[in-house]
Amino acid sequence: MTASRLTLAAPGHQLEWGPFLEQATREVFRLMLGCELSIAAGSQDDLEITSMVGLAGCLCGVLSLRCSRQAGLIMASKMLGVEPGNIGPEMTDALGEIANMVAGNFKNKIPGLADGCMLSVPTVITGQDYQLQPATDSDALELHFSFENMPIVISLAVHR
Amino acid sequence: MRADENLKPCAEHKGSFMDHISALIVDDSSVMRKIVERSLRQAGINLDHVFEAGNGVEALSVLASNRVDLILCDINMPVMGGLEFVQKLAGVPNAKGVPVVMITTEGSESHVVQALAAGARGYIRKPFAAEQVKEHVLPVLKVKM
Numbered sequence: 001m002t003a004s005r006l007t008l009a010a011p012g013h014q015l016e017w018g019p020f021l022e023q024a025t026r027e028v029f030r031l032m033l034g035c036e037l038s039i040a041a042g043s044q045d046d047l048e049i050t051s052m053v054g055l056a057g058c059l060c061g062v063l064s065l066r067c068s069r070q071a072g073l074i075m076a077s078k079m080l081g082v083e084p085g086n087i088g089p090e091m092t093d094a095l096g097e098i099a100n101m102v103a104g105n106f107k108n109k110i111p112g113l114a115d116g117c118m119l120s121v122p123t124v125i126t127g128q129d130y131q132l133q134p135a136t137d138s139d140a141l142e143l144h145f146s147f148e149n150m151p152i153v154i155s156l157a158v159h160r
Numbered sequence: 161m162r163a164d165e166n167l168k169p170c171a172e173h174k175g176s177f178m179d180h181i182s183a184l185i186v187d188d189s190s191v192m193r194k195i196v197e198r199s200l201r202q203a204g205i206n207l208d209h210v211f212e213a214g215n216g217v218e219a220l221s222v223l224a225s226n227r228v229d230l231i232l233c234d235i236n237m238p239v240m241g242g243l244e245f246v247q248k249l250a251g252v253p254n255a256k257g258v259p260v261v262m263i264t265t266e267g268s269e270s271h272v273v274q275a276l277a278a279g280a281r282g283y284i285r286k287p288f289a290a291e292q293v294k295e296h297v298l299p300v301l302k303v304k305m
Binding site for chain 2: 028031090103
């Protein structure tokens with residue numbers, strides 16, 4: 001198994017959470033999509049789709065999955081067991097569900113978070129011309145993976 | 161490899177408690193409803209009919225006029241969540257004795273306890289392997305029969 005590249009944007013306890021977030025992400029792709037994630041390509045170009053899930057309670061923040069449209073289509077096709085060309089509106093639903101499962105799987109791995117942290121309904125944004133600005137100071141943890149030779153980024157931004 | 165290739169159809173139960181099953185799948189994600197249905201079929205369950213609902217209110221509406229053999233239900237859904245839905249099943253004639261299995265990202269012990277206290281008979285955490293659906297659903301179907 002290959003490792004992802006872990007970037008910690010700010011110091012804090014999230015450093016300890018990196019392996020849990022990586023494991024949570026890998027398990028979702030292995031079990032629900034039937035594929036293994038591999039080393040990050042490093043590029044963040046063309047990541048035009050962002051799927052987000054909010055976290056509230058003892059941990060407040062946002063978990064996001066960013067990918068290209070092509071990667072999104074292939075993810076949905078693998079989840080549904082159909083060809084990518086047959087994927088339509090299901091893509092956003094699938095990407096929302098992936099982010100939801102990564103967030104849920106992650107919090108279930110951190111002692112105390114499973115009960116004390118709630119998840120929002122997923123939101124999917126299409127397009128690159130936007131900035132995500134947390135309302136308060138936050139730390140961010142980013143994991144860069146390669147999915148079918150296409151980059152995907154999993155981010156966890158947590159309010160301090 | 162696709163996600164559905166890790167489980168072959170189960171043949172040993174053909175012609176038994178797994179035949180002619182009607183299932184209600186409750187999840188706000190249509191993609192997840194399809195995945196759950198596929199997992200049931202891969203487990204060897206012969207589904208005559210599959211009803212789908214996006215939340216607890218829609219599911220209660222389905223049960224008002226339809227009898228099912230099995231209910232699979234998410235917890236976090238808009239309008240009416242899974243725990244409230246399961247609690248309300250006690251007053252639904254078409255749901256009497258129907259086994260409910262929760263399929264959810266909520267994985268804490270307290271959620272499991274709440275779900276079982278509300279009347280659920282099984283609990284599967286997302287993400288799940290198709291084999292887990294088989295392991296959790298077949299026993300409750302068998303007991304029902």
